[in-house]
Amino acid sequence: MNQTGDTQEALVSCGWLASRLDDSKVRVIEVSSANDDAKYRAGHIPGASWWFWKDALWHATDREFITPEQLARRLGSMGISPTDTVVIYGDPVQHGTYAFWVLTMAGHKNLRLLDGGRKRWIAEGRPLSQQPPDASPVAYTPGTADFTSRVGRDDVRAKLGQPGRRLLDVRAPEEYRGERVSPPSGDLRFDFDHGAERTGRIPGATHLFFRAMVNEDDTFLSPEKLGDILDQAVSAADGSTELVTYCRLSHRATLAWFAIKFLLGRENVLVYDGSWTEWGSIVGFPIEKD
Structure with a gap:
């Protein structure tokens, strides 16, 4: 990589x-x-x-x-x-x-x-505050929308299995295997399993759990370690391969997107923001399960 x-x-x-x-x-x-x-x-x-x-x-x-x-x-x-x-x-x-x-x-x-x-x-022992910031409104000229890092369901489906693109499922292992549609909470009082009509994954997707990309303190792994993890997940993918990340609602997918784009320097990484909430609920869309 x-x-x-x-x-x-x-x-x-x-x-x-x-x-x-x-x-x-x-x-x-x-x-x-x-x-x-x-x-x-x-x-x-x-x-x-x-x-x-x-x-x-x-x-x-x-x-x-x-x-x-x-x-x-x-x-x-x-x-x-x-x-x-x-x-x-x-x-x-x-x-x-x-x-x-x-x-x-x-x-x-x-x-x-x-x-x-x-x-x-x-x-790190740094101070916290209980005071919200005090700022006066200013004029803000809107910028230009840039959706080049976003991909939709039809594009994902049209290119399933095609060379030159790999799908990265960054959900919890239980979600990837098709045992759950949402991540386990770790607290049985709040362990609701909802968010899609079906369990499973997008066909051909490789698993790369998003928490494997950060340390316990939520800092990112070094670029060297991130590169090794990505190599293990998509070993046949070279730098020209387009990577599409997804999870359930796309929050976790963006963590992988950020790491791959900004810490590994790859431009060809996209987020499927509909993710499993959308894909797992569409009639007729293919899925895989273990």
Whole structure:
């Protein structure tokens, strides 16, 4: 695999962010899987704003992503300009890469992902704040939409089994084998198995569990280790092979997309955002199971 130590400045460390917390041109956003901000209010990285992922990143009615115009209104209302550096972290980690991907498609160019997010920040003994940022609205001219990293169900189906493309299923092993449609929660009180009409996987997909790409503290593995893991998953794929990542809702798929694109330097990686929630529910679409 093509490996590179150059992250194109997309991935930044907690130390990098800590040294820039007083920079008014660096803005931080915490993206949460929970629809309440209790954890954020209890303590967050100083200066960070809070987003519930669905409200911030999806169209209100169309189950589509926000447009450049909608993003411009949202960021502008937060006092963020098109030239500001936006640093994103997720709670959990994959919601950070998901927001990074969506904002890329919606046209904000100056993005960074905080390596390790909240978990690493706390592990390093860095301070938390209970104060939300205070910023005045600014004018934000919408950027240009860029959907070149997104692929839809019809394209995926049309190219099943064709040379030059490989599918990476980054869900939990139980999901990949067809035992579940959603990841196990680890808590039987909340272990709901829902999200698609059928269990299974897209035919021909190779398994690469997304958590294998990050450490326990949510920091990414080194490019060398990531390259080895990807080689094991798609050993016959050279640098010209197009890689398509998917999971259940595409959050985990974007973590693999980020690692492959920005840490391994591969341009030909796409996200199938419909993922298993869509594919597993469409009448007549083929599936595999163990």
